[in-house]
Amino acid sequence: VNQLFLALDYGGTKHTAAILRSGERVWAAHSLVFSPPGANAAYDQATLLRMARELLVQVPGRLSGIGVSFGGPVDATRGLVRLSHHVPGWEDVQLGAMLQREFGAPASVDNDANVAALGEWRFGAGQGANSLFYLTVSTGVGGGWVLNGRVWNGADGMAGEIGHCVVRPGGTPCVCGKKGCVEAEACGPSLARKAAAWLTDNPGASSLLREYSGNRPATLTGEIVARAAADGDRIAVGILDGSAEALGQGIGIAVNLINPERVVLGGGVTKAGDRWWDGVRRAARAQALPQARVEIVSAALSDDAPLWGAAALAMAAMGSVHGNR
Numbered sequence: 001v002n003q004l005f006l007a008l009d010y011g012g013t014k015h016t017a018a019i020l021r022s023g024e025r026v027w028a029a030h031s032l033v034f035s036p037p038g039a040n041a042a043y044d045q046a047t048l049l050r051m052a053r054e055l056l057v058q059v060p061g062r063l064s065g066i067g068v069s070f071g072g073p074v075d076a077t078r079g080l081v082r083l084s085h086h087v088p089g090w091e092d093v094q095l096g097a098m099l100q101r102e103f104g105a106p107a108s109v110d111n112d113a114n115v116a117a118l119g120e121w122r123f124g125a126g127q128g129a130n131s132l133f134y135l136t137v138s139t140g141v142g143g144g145w146v147l148n149g150r151v152w153n154g155a156d157g158m159a160g161e162i163g164h165c166v167v168r169p170g171g172t173p174c175v176c177g178k179k180g181c182v183e184a185e186a187c188g189p190s191l192a193r194k195a196a197a198w199l200t201d202n203p204g205a206s207s208l209l210r211e212y213s214g215n216r217p218a219t220l221t222g223e224i225v226a227r228a229a230a231d232g233d234r235i236a237v238g239i240l241d242g243s244a245e246a247l248g249q250g251i252g253i254a255v256n257l258i259n260p261e262r263v264v265l266g267g268g269v270t271k272a273g274d275r276w277w278d279g280v281r282r283a284a285r286a287q288a289l290p291q292a293r294v295e296i297v298s299a300a301l302s303d304d305a306p307l308w309g310a311a312a313l314a315m316a317a318m319g320s321v322h323g324n325r
């Protein structure tokens with residue numbers, strides 16, 4: 001009998017669902033829906049239920065497990081969504097139990113960074129590593145640990161939160177209320193904000209940043225800053241170097257604490273070019289003790305990491321039930 005695993009990714013701006021047959025590396029069925037403005041938890045739940053039902057009709061077989069990636073804090077041991085920072089109505093939702101009731105198969109739920117870490121470990125750039133730290137560097141900075149083939153959630157589900165480790169005391173204010181967190185110094189929007197602040201503070205100075213943004217600082221993005229840096233703009237280079245250094249310092253601290261075999265970086269900011277990668281690696285190496293390896297590689301699954309991780313989560317839960325993880 002064909003064993004099927006259902007993978008669901010509840011994102012802030014889009015939802016994806018897919019079915020994987022055991023032993024295969026391509027989706028048996030896949031669907032993607034972008035969220036309309038003003039979507040709430042009820043919309044999200046109804047949408048993914050409908051997507052999953054439609055996929056299951058397309059693929060014959062028995063559903064053996066469900067894995068879920070959720071874009072927000074999750075109590076993974078209880079399959080409980082704590083809240084979403086982007087979509088209202090997700091406070092204390094028993095998502096795992098709801099899916100289990102609906103589809104009659106065990107459901108495992110975890111946050112997107114942890115699930116993406118598992119996806120890269122099982123199907124991507126983390127294959128073969130006994131211990132892995134995964135970071136996503138995009139609009140925020142998130143992280144997840146896979147240790148001995150399992151996600152390490154920590155006592156309160158808070159493991160891997162490298163984004164809110166302070167590496168620049170008194171530095172850039174962070175959404176969490178502190179200053180100088182890795183996220184506040186290294187995420188994509190922080191590159192844009194720093195560049196915009198410089199343009200505003202130096203109205204007469206010429207810079208590719210001004211040219212590329214049409215002299216509208218508010219339209220700057222991390223991508224534009226990276227492009228200006230690649231084209232040799234001194235200010236953009238300084239901003240990019242500073243952000244790479246802050247991130248690398250954070251990674252070096254994580255290396256000293258856990259000594260992972262491999263560190264995998266995903267997210268839009270990782271497309272900033274070789275200079276950024278060199279800066280991250282140099283700062284991590286400088287922070288880590290010389291005996292600890294610092295192997296920092298690019299993610300292989302890009303935006304699909306949470307969905308592949310959700311499939312891996314479903315398979316891992318099934319494996320642990322039968323004692324052959």
Ligand SMILES: [Zn+2]
Nearest residue numbers: 164174176181
């Ligand atoms: Zn913070």
